[in-house]
Amino acid sequence: MANVNYFLTEEQQMIVDLARQIAREKIIPVRAELDEKEEFPWDIMKDLAQADLFGLYIPEEYGGFGGGCFENCLAVEQLAYGCIAVTTTFAASALGGYPIVMYGSDEQKKKYLPEIASGEKLAAFGLTEAGAGSDAAAIKTTAVEDGDYWVLNGTKQWITSGGEAEIYTIIALTDKNKGPRGASAFIVEKGDEGFSFGKKEKKMGLRASATRELIFNDCRIPKDRLLGRRGLGFIIAMKTLDLARPGIGAIGVGLSQAALDESVNYARQRVQFGQPIISFQAIQHMLADMATQIEAARALVYAVARTIDSGEKDISKISAMAKLFPTDVAMKVTTDAVQILGGYGYMKEYPVEKMMRDAKILQIYEGTNQIQRNVIGQALNKEYARK
């Protein structure tokens, strides 16, 4: 039976095969234990480094593979088939790396990108604060110029890979009164004076991923850690998230595919009323909807990622779509998977309860799905005003 052909190049197919192999051999065997123990997946990060996957989106001259948004999506989709906590840890390094790729000076790129590309160091991205989630402009962390230094003060909350990563891209206010031009982006290194880590969160899902506070207490960093120009902080943050959101969609696709595979296999062998439950139309229709929605989500993610890689600039709307739809699908598909497995689905012996717990984060981080709808709605309003 034919599957949808996405006409991948040989190299793209290699990325898929490699990431799938890592999911099967290295991630799936340990995912339940990592989840149970809330253990940071260092061993798997080393495998991903060995496999050259951390450098997918980084230009070749800085030790990367020179791929784009699409290559990254292909990799995280396959990894997410194994575990999205592991995949989020991997993807968070790109979230920290994208700003340097897009806005870093040549010196900054030469210093940080090879280490990120080789996987020798993980990167992270710090925007959110206790009082500033969806409303990023409400951040309170400040950066003040002091001679040859910037001095940062404030606390970032829920930063993925906090404490584990070595390189942090931080958004802080530099001119409180300048509104959208009031923030700047900085590179902060683990070990910088005045930079420490707060409490590590206990979570419903995504438990192998570290989510932690970053505390800046008169944190002094050299002048040359400013990314781009002063005042570009919010723009850098938005451009970074625009580029990363299809990746979150791809994680949703991979997770959903895993839940579907578990569901079909289970429904074929579970017998009730003398027949496999897949013979009940109610189950078949659920599976049919799951499979169709997953394929639609995949097609959307791939098409948007390819559009982004073609050099299109104004991508906020399509990038929001590529996050919104696949992650809503993931929540629905994983919930239905638990339903199809019944009581067994609710038990830890089967992987679908974790998938359902994990799926929820996809509708929340990197901009909640309400915020994605806002972005799409506002774009429509603008688009149609012009017509």
Added chain:
Amino acid sequence: MNIVVCIKQVPDAESVKWDHKTGTLIRDGVKSVINPFDYHAIEAALTLKDKLGAKVTAVTMGPPQAQDAIREAMSLGVDEGVVVSDRAFAGADTLATTYTLAQAIGKLDSVDAVFCGKQAIDGDTAQVGPGLAVRLGFPCVTYVGGMDIINDGKGLRLKRMTEQGYDIVEVEFPVVLTVLSCLNTPRVPSLKGKMRAKKAQIPMWSAEDIGAEPDKIGLAGSPTKVHSTYIPKFEAKREFLEGDPEEQAEALVQRLKEAGII
């Protein structure tokens, strides 16, 4: 430093068929994979490469498709590979296989270490490593379950696993090792490795290329005939000898004589 890894392609499915007439495996139509132990041999070679710097060459004797095994080894970080392939090699037993592999290895620049798997999961003899060592004139350490570099990279300290425990053995290069799966955890391929492997031209060496004598290869060079295969049973009889020490000694001598030992 030059390291060789011997890898063998083995049938994937457990449902391989056996040709009762010729006493050989029917390999047609069965998917081939790298012998599981050989992944650990590759990993051991790459570990040495990482630590000491070395060129690692994978060598396999097999049909032309065996180049898939070489490509996979290269995707893991092996530098080069050779398929030793010729119709004349068909039907080789371990005597002919080790001759053929030794001839091929002899063509490479001075080799310091040869890594083999403990055994092939289809042939199962575990003879290729030791046989190769004899032909190359290298010492051989089998069943390696641990490996450390010693003497500034001139030798290795190895854990040779036995049924009762293990021996610690120190050797200097050159050496042939056969390795167990407990030695290491094989790495995953890398993207760069996969791309290099895909593009690589894998040399194929014929009987003529390796200067093999026709009567030492393939069926002609294979005196072994497989009649049946089975797992040998080890049975030990136990008997307590009674009496004072002298009587016991006498009884013991008697038993040993009966058994033809003395």
